Amino acid sequence: MTASVLLLPGWHNSGPDHWQSLWQDAHGYTRVEQHNWDFPLRGDWMIQLEEAVLANPNAVLVAHSLGCVLVAAWASHSRHAHKVKAALLVAPADVERPEMQHMLHSWSPIVRERLPFPSVMAASRNDPYCSLLRASALAHAWGSRLVDCGAVGHINTDSHLGDWPEGHALLLDLLKEKNGH
Template sequence: MIAPVLLIPGWHNSGPDHWQSRWQSAHGFIRVEQHNWDLPLRGDWMIQLEEAVLTHPDAVLVAHSLGCILVAAWAAHSIHAHRVKAALLVAPSDVERPEMQQMLHSWSPIVRERLPFKSMVAASRNDPFCSFMRASVLAQTWGSSLADCGMSGHINTESKLGDWPEGFALLQNILKEKNGH
């Protein structure tokens, strides 16, 4: 049986041309919906992720941007984190930057605990929201492997990646490793 894939968008959600939305349409992946995409509150978002994981056990998480920060916070607090099989964490946003703290005050500090499941951080070398060095440090503290996505910006719609086949290949690798292939 193939694990359910939960898509965890970041701040403002992922629009129709974002690779997450394309993957949802093409593969039937499940988007974790939030009550307010524009004024994200960490506690509220954590509850939504908790409910999604309880509804879809043995899930693989595919998070983008603020969604990566959410996964780290949720995993550190949930007694159900063991229900997640793996996570692909794409372009984590650095919510500790001074210009972000006022807008996303409930998200700082970033939780820096080892994730209790296999994970990979996919990071770009020219992401305007998180330096590659910072993403590398987050990957290390989360116990995640690191995928260098080159000069891909924030790995979002503006990056013009389309269906982002390279990212889908990373997900397939995580699924194969999870299933012991």
């Protein structure tokens, strides 16, 4: 059975020029929609992910920013995390930073449990929302293989990566591993 790909955008969603949106358009991947992209509540987002995984067993998750924190929180609570085959975690958001507490209070503390599925984290050396040191610590806690993408900001539209072929290559590697090729 081929794995389906679930896209998990971060806070404020991923706009039309974001690599997640470009991948969705080019490859037909499924975006997990949230009720409120601008005032995210962790519990609400976890329910949406739970429903998406139940509808798409054998999924590979592709999370960006707050989506990475969502994956960790969801995996620690869900009885269905075994249905996920792998995850690509891109530019995790450090929601524990003091300036993030006002808007993202329900997201702290970040769950630091090993994910029950294989994962790769792509992180940047100059991400304004999470230092590489912090991303490395999260990757270690989650059991993720860390990929240093260099100095490419938050790995989003502002990074001018287009459809980010290097990231898609990471995803294709995960899909190959999970499909036994």
